[in-house]
Structures are given as C-alpha cells and as structure tokens.
Amino acid sequence: MSCFAKEYEFLTEIGIEPRNYGSFVDGYWKGSGSVVSSVNPANNKPIAEVVEASSQDYEEGMQACFKASKIWIQLPAPKRGEIVRQIGDALRSKLEYLGRLLSLEMGKILPEGIGEVQEVIDMCDFAVGLSRQLNGSVIPSERPNHMMLEMWNPLGVVGVITAFNFPCAVLGWNACIALVCGNCVVWKGAPTTPLITIAMTKLIGEVLEKNSLPAAIFTSFCGGAEIGQAIAKDTRIPLVSFTGSSKVGLMVQQTVSQRFGKCLLELSGNNALIIMDDADIKLAVRSVLFAAVGTAGQRCTTCRRLLVHEKVYNSVVDQLLEAYKQVKIGDPLEKGTLLGPLHTRASRENFEKGIKVIKSQGKSSQVVRIIESKGNFVQPTIVEISPSADVVKEELFGPVLYVLKFKTFEEAVEINNSVPQGLSSSIFTRSSDIIFKWIGPQGSDCGIVNANIPTNGAEIGGAFGGEKGTGGGREAGSDSWKQYMRWSTCTINYGSELPLAQGINFG
Ligand code: NAD
Numbered sequence: 063m064s065c066f067a068k069e070y071e072f073l074t075e076i077g078i079e080p081r082n083y084g085s086f087v088d089g090y091w092k093g094s095g096s097v098v099s100s101v102n103p104a105n106n107k108p109i110a111e112v113v114e115a116s117s118q119d120y121e122e123g124m125q126a127c128f129k130a131s132k133i134w135i136q137l138p139a140p141k142r143g144e145i146v147r148q149i150g151d152a153l154r155s156k157l158e159y160l161g162r163l164l165s166l167e168m169g170k171i172l173p174e175g176i177g178e179v180q181e182v183i184d185m186c187d188f189a190v191g192l193s194r195q196l197n198g199s200v201i202p203s204e205r206p207n208h209m210m211l212e213m214w215n216p217l218g219v220v221g222v223i224t225a226f227n228f229p230c231a232v233l234g235w236n237a238c239i240a241l242v243c244g245n246c247v248v249w250k251g252a253p254t255t256p257l258i259t260i261a262m263t264k265l266i267g268e269v270l271e272k273n274s275l276p277a278a279i280f281t282s283f284c285g286g287a288e289i290g291q292a293i294a295k296d297t298r299i300p301l302v303s304f305t306g307s308s309k310v311g312l313m314v315q316q317t318v319s320q321r322f323g324k325c326l327l328e329l330s331g332n333n334a335l336i337i338m339d340d341a342d343i344k345l346a347v348r349s350v351l352f353a354a355v356g357t358a359g360q361r362c363t364t365c366r367r368l369l370v371h372e373k374v375y376n377s378v379v380d381q382l383l384e385a386y387k388q389v390k391i392g393d394p395l396e397k398g399t400l401l402g403p404l405h406t407r408a409s410r411e412n413f414e415k416g417i418k419v420i421k422s423q424g425k426s427s428q429v430v431r432i433i434e435s436k437g438n439f440v441q442p443t444i445v446e447i448s449p450s451a452d453v454v455k456e457e458l459f460g461p462v463l464y465v466l467k468f469k470t471f472e473e474a475v476e477i478n479n480s481v482p483q484g485l486s487s488s489i490f491t492r493s494s495d496i497i498f499k500w501i502g503p504q505g506s507d508c509g510i511v512n513a514n515i516p517t518n519g520a521e522i523g524g525a526f527g528g529e530k531g532t533g534g535g536r537e538a539g540s541d542s543w544k545q546y547m548r549w550s551t552c553t554i555n556y557g558s559e560l561p562l563a564q565g566i567n568f569g
Pocket of ligand 1: 225226228286307311
C-alpha cells in the first residue's frame, strides 16, 4: 500500500489511508462501487482514494441496520445517551485532526473546521441531557376512570443525507438526536467529502463495538445521487433528513412522500441583513464581512443580500469596500487566512458564470478579479443591484453580496420576505420597537430572525431551519427531537364502564 505525503500523514491518526473503502456495513468496511479521489480545493490535487458504495453494498448495509434497530430501540433512552456521550468523547480526543481534515477536504479555514467538529461534540452533550427529557404529557380525561397521555416512541431507522459545506455538523444535528430518540442512523455524506464521512464513522463505530452493540446501529455510505435515491425510496426508513439544494430537496421530498415517509428538509438560503439608519455601523459592517465572506460564502446562512437605509448607504458601502480589501485569501490551513477556496473546480466555474450574469443585471460592482492559482480561489464580490433583479432571488453559492437601498423599515421587510427562500435574516438597529416588529407577525418570514448579530452563527440550543423554499425542517436544539419520534395519544380506561366523551366522535 502506498504512503501519504508528509502533509497528509496526520490522516492516519483518524483512520484514513491512501485508499479507503466507503461503506460501513454491519461493522465492516467494504465497497464495490466507483473509485473516486477526494480532492484538496486549495490545489485540486488528490488527497486519497475512496471506493464508493454500490447498490449491493447499500442493500447489505440496510439489512443489518434494520436488524440492529430492533436491539437499539430496546435500550433505555438514558443508556442511549451514555453511548452518545462516549461518541462525544471520542470526537473530543481527535478534534484537531478532524478539524484539519475538514479544512483540507472542504476548503473552509482551519478555525471553522475545528469549530464545526466542536459543534458535533456540543450536539453530543446536548443529546445526552435530552436522553432524560423525552417527555410526553398527561392530559386530563373528561371520562371517569380514564387517563390520557402522550407517548413518544422511536421511528426505527433515520436516513441522513448531507451537503458538502457542513460535512459533519449536519450529521451531528441529526444523528445525536436520532440516536438518543432510539433510532438507528444511515448516513450518506456528500460525494466530494468522503474522507470526513469515513473518519467520523470510524470513531462512532468504535464506540458501538466497545459497548458490545451492533455497529450497524450507525451505517454509512460514500456515494452520490444513486445512494441518495435508494435512501429516499427505502420503506425501511420512515424519516429522511435531507440537507442540500432546494432543487434536489424537492425531488427527495416527492420520492419520500410517494411512500408516505416523512422528510426533514434543510435547503437553500438567500439571507438578508438589514442596516437601519440608527444602527451601530461598525458592528454591522464587521458582521456583514463575517457573514458574507466566511466559508467563502458557502454557508446556508451566508449573508447574500445587504439592505441598507438610504441615510447610511454611502457610509456603509465605503466601509465595507475597505473591509473587503483587508480579507486575506489563501490556503485554508494557513494561519491568518480569512477566505479559502471554493469547494470544487465546478463551484468556481459556476461562480464565475454567475458573476457574469450578475454584472449584466447590477448597477455597479467591485472589480472582479479571478485569482490565478491551481486551486478554486475567487475574489469576494459586492454588487449594487435592484431588489427586483432576477439574480437576487437565487442562491449563488460563493462570496457574492448584493447591496440594496431602502427608505423605510416596512420596505426592508418586504424585500427581506420577497425571495423564495426563508432561512436566516438579521436587522441592525438600536430601536427596540423595530426589533419587536421584526420578530413579530409582520416582520421577517424566516426560521432564523436575528437582531444585531449576523445571519450565520446559530447556536445549537435553538432549533435550526427555515421556511418556504428552505424546506420547513428544524434541527438541533429546542423541540427538534420530536421529528425523530412517532407520537401516540393513549387513552387508558382503568374502570369497568365504557362512558362516551361529550361530543364524542365515533371515528
Ligand atoms: P446538493 O443538493 O447538490 O447535494 C446534497 C446531497 O444530496 C449530497 O449528499 C448529494 O449527493 C445528494 N443528492 C444529489 N442528488 C440526489 C438525488 N437525486 N437523490 C438523493 N440525494 C441526492 O447540495 P450541495 O451542493 O452539496 O450543498 C449546497 C446546498 O445545501 C446549498 O443550497 C445550501 O444552502 C444547502 N444547505 C442548507 C443547509 C440548511 O441547513 N438549510 C445546510 C447546509 C447546506
């Protein structure tokens, strides 16, 4: 077997070899699908090879996973929590290596890579507490000697399909909760981030084995649309959690709905940040930079639309252009880099094409300079444009920021709500009545509604997700766990009469 070059040697610490099998089936690594290379976005050179899953590998893995669900379901929830606690500890012990791999394979800067793995660890901690709080309620019955209660039971197997831009955090949001709720997990990561899929799965599999549990409780596959479709069609999977583009999400939802399965969708965003005339402009500009340029504009919560009150418009645009000039573009693993490359060569081509279209619709823009390099680096771009331009309604996945002018708060809200997506939104103002209007019924229509913080950077304690074209799903904290369980209303008669409820329906 060949060896890694020096800079990739650390990968062996997290179980990655120059050539890897990409299916974790019943505790064994195998693969009989295509051989693909995972590529470093900073130079487009291969890091390691992966043998993807074939449909036969999928079927074998699913059979084992389905069988394992009959065992996992019987473990008391706090015991399942203990397993998730150990998964958190296993990730903690490899945090630096995993973060480095994430940065290397996805292209986000190292602090973001480490931060993303930390988010999974935090999700494990959250889920451990939750494992003792999967509470239902007791409801007073109107019938004598009767009692009504709500029971929450596991679904069985939860399918998790994830996107390239958060290749492990999204797994954490779903898997930690799904596992403590009593479900087995079948995970298909993004086809361009197979190494992180394998490294995470190895750590999780080791914890299951150490506890003498079937490793098939966590089953994973590297692959693309074919495996994704297999999950969407599979009647053994009552819930499919899908994260990705609205276009693919809609297809997945239709397939899952045809078999009356449930879908949890986390789809595209097109997020606006509003700066009112009374805002702390310095705070706002720093926030916009962080939200528009971070992860090279490839976050679902990236700020794409900046809405600025006409009174502060020129000052904001000037300060922003100045701030953009300071952004250090370079190798994501290098200290001091703020902006890494786009994820793939195709993403860069798509961005360049998109910028051409945008320039034809925008009023003026910062000079777009394509950076000469072997990697997928692009210049972060600011475009002054009308809110009615077609491109503003779409999500171009890269560091492009549309700047739009408005006169009143009501107009700003209308623009905020005028796009098909509804993930995140933020307002900068010192006025409390504006903030309360913003979060109220006539305010932002998004799932995430912030004031004086950027559109990104959501905490795991709250439910994460968006409305409209973003799919309506909620993941991570708060009551999100309820989607991973089936819910029964149980009425128990402990008397010997059969009284009817008033206005009883005989259904
Ligand atoms: P994508 O839709 O191309 O792919 C997402 C996943 O779907 C991948 O694993 C892919 O292999 C799989 N897939 C592709 N075709 C499929 C099919 N026919 N059936 C089943 N699965 C299929 O998205 P992407 O380019 O990886 O990710 C970027 C998108 O994800 C952006 O739109 C971004 O906003 C969105 N996103 C949303 C959230 C959120 O929480 N709302 C989080 C991260 C990313």
